[in-house]
Amino acid sequence: MSIIEARKASFSYGELKVLENIDLKVEEGEIFCLFGPNGCGKTTFIQCLLGILKTSSGTIRLRGRDIRGMKTAEIARELAYIPQVHEKPFPYKVMDVVLMGRVSYTGLFSLPKKEDRKTAEEALKRVGMLAFKDKPYTQLSGGETQLVMVARALAQQTPVLVMDEPTAHLDFRNELVFLETIVRLVKDTKITVVMATHFPNHAFYFENSNIASRVALMNERMFYAQGSPDDVLTERNMYDIFRIKSKLISHKWEEGSLKQILPIKTYV
Amino acid sequence: MTAVGLVAAPFLLMFVSLFIGRYPLSMGEVLSVLGTKAGLPGPSPLTIHMNVVWDIRLPRAILGALVGGSLAVSGAAFQGLFRNPLVSSGVLGVSAGAGFGASLAIILFGSDTFYVYVFAFCFGILAVVLSYVIGTNYTSTPTIMLVLGGVVVSSIFSSLVSLLKYIADPYEQLPSIVFWLMGSMASARFKDIAISAIPMGVGMAGLVAMRWRLNILSMDDREAQALGVNVIFVKGLAILFATLATAGAVCVSGVIGWVGLVVPHMGRMLVGNDNTVLVPTSLSIGAGYLIIVDNVARTLTGSEIPLGILTSIIGAPFFVYLLKKTKGRGW
Structure with missing residues (x-):
């Protein structure tokens, strides 16, 4: 049984169709990248997965259960969400933020318990941020904040992490720190990742790191292609979707093979 | 330790305020009233002493604690x-809604407190319902829409209050309206407390009970939903509790500014922003603070000074001190 399965999932805002007939299966332990131009529907699809938006037709199943029959808290025990950029409303302590990941396990009128604190601490440790636990998180850098968001998601103890362009605001090094953290998590815990991204090389990075990874190339409300990075992120597809000339580069070295696709120039 | 202090402080202040007032009573006389009320043997105090301590000072202190706590907690929650x-x-x-309700009641029925309470309470609730309806968009309640709804509704009711002031009888009704709008607990009797304590108590208890959820609601709606909180329902519930507490407070005390805005910030500076700690702390500070302010209001001069005037004059220096001392704590 697939961990996530969408069948003919469609969504529209009134008359405006945003998603049409999306079919996908995400298997346990893989990284599934959603890749496509701005406005193609990636974020909408992620919100449908999370149950924030309701599909207008078709079904989405999480470990076999139809998402429409699930309560908000039940979905939150299957999927944890890491936003593109997190707005910090108050200078909460890092620990307070990570503890929020435990809310789906507690009643409306209850407080976090000792075990919840323990889980939150372990999550912080996993992303290497335990030393920051009593700091106001408004003082963290963008990269550190994103790691705290990962910790909060881990505290939800879900089988799946869902991320929406999580590295969009990170610098060159922090992007890599983030990707390394995800790779380590997938290897250590068999967690499954669904990630919307604007960087095709993220998919290659995961493949280069020997993690089962697949890509869905989205364009205008639909999946244009779906499969391994090699099959989907081709020079031909880059031209068809983005109207760009690109070059796929493959390099063999002592640690295995290294693939990247480089943008060369745009066509009108 | 801190928790004990937080609970004890308002009660201690309530006790202390029994000894404070313009009617001269010695400590012994106050204690003798309390002793008699507690059923202890001893000479029975004068009726006037009984009235001053038991029917004026005590209900005002209790009401001050309830009103201050309600305003501060709902301010923190909002x-x-x-x-x-x-x-x-x-x-x-x-x-604004309560102000209109009270003004309307004063014009229609004179200053009969019962009608003023009921009208103030009902129009306060009505105003929030209107803001909520305006702020609801399809099936969500975006923050900015709610705030704008509140702005619109507040300004409508403020204009209506101005209209009522304009047509009110300038010798009888106008002064009552103006005085009510500045806030006071001069009319506090046990009967009033008994009625208004229900919405205030329910509202405060509800917000204190769900205080951890307030942390999650302060996240972006999508994030809160993904964390497992049914945002519309829980947000609506928090608004309901905060509204009950505030409407209950405003209907007996009139409009008292500052407490609902600044007391939560005093709390933030003292204990941080985590609502699991901040909400009870705000309750305690708000309660204690309004007891103190009310003591000043009824003792400083021969006639009562409206609370709305004093809350900021007394609180501002302390707030500035905290602001400078903690450097705003992470803002």
Whole structure:
């Protein structure tokens, strides 16, 4: 049984169709990248997965259960969400933020318990941020904040992490720190990742790191292609979707093979 | 330790305020009233002493604690809910609505407190309902829409209050309206407390009970939903509790500014922003603070000074001190 399965999932805002007939299966332990131009529907699809938006037709199943029959808290025990950029409303302590990941396990009128604190601490440790636990998180850098968001998601103890362009605001090094953290998590815990991204090389990075990874190339409300990075992120597809000339580069070295696709120039 | 202090402080202040007032009573005379009320043997005190301590000072102290606590807790809750440290307990229009209700009652029925309470309470609730309806978009309640709803509703009711002031009888009704709008607990009797304590108590208890959820509601709606909180329901519940508390407070005490805005910030500076600690702390500070202010209001001069005037004059220096000392704590 697939961990996530969408069948003919469609969504529209009134008359405006945003998603049409999306079919996908995400298997346990893989990284599934959603890749496509701005406005193609990636974020909408992620919100449908999370149950924030309701599909207008078709079904989405999480470990076999139809998402429409699930309560908000039940979905939150299957999927944890890491936003593109997190707005910090108050200078909460890092620990307070990570503890929020435990809310789906507690009643409306209850407080976090000792075990919840323990889980939150372990999550912080996993992303290497335990030393920051009593700091106001408004003082963290963008990269550190994103790691705290990962910790909060881990505290939800879900089988799946869902991320929406999580590295969009990170610098060159922090992007890599983030990707390394995800790779380590997938290897250590068999967690499954669904990630919307604007960087095709993220998919290659995961493949280069020997993690089962697949890509869905989205364009205008639909999946244009779906499969391994090699099959989907081709020079031909880059031209068809983005109207760009690109070059796929493959390099063999002592640690295995290294693939990247480089943008060369745009066509009108 | 801190928890004990937080609970004890308002009660201690309530006790102390029994000894404070313009009617000269010695400590012994106050204690003798308390002793008699507690059923202890001893000479029975004068009736006037009984009245001053038991029917005036005590209910005012209790009401002060309830009103201060309600305004502060709902202010803290709204600041979290709206992800905005600049909103107060009146953000959804409850104060403006209550002000209109009270003014209307004064014009229609004179200063009979019962009608003033009922009208103030009902119009306070009505204002919030209107703001909520305006702020609801399809099936969500975006923060900015709610705030704008509150702004619109508040300004409508403020204009209506001005209209009522304009047509009110300038010798009888106008002074009553103006005085009510400045806030006072001069009319506090046990009967009043008994009625208004229900919404205030339910509202405060509800917000204290769900205080951890306020942390999550202060996240972006999508994030809160993904964390497992049914945002519309829980947000609506928090608004309901905060509105009950504020409407209950405003209807007996009139419009008292500052407490619902600044007391939560005093709390933030003292204990941080985590609502699990901040909400009870705000309750305690708000309760204690209004007891102190009310003591000043009834002792400083021969006639009562409206609370709305004093809350900021007394609180501002302390707030500035905290602001400088903690450097705003992470803002």
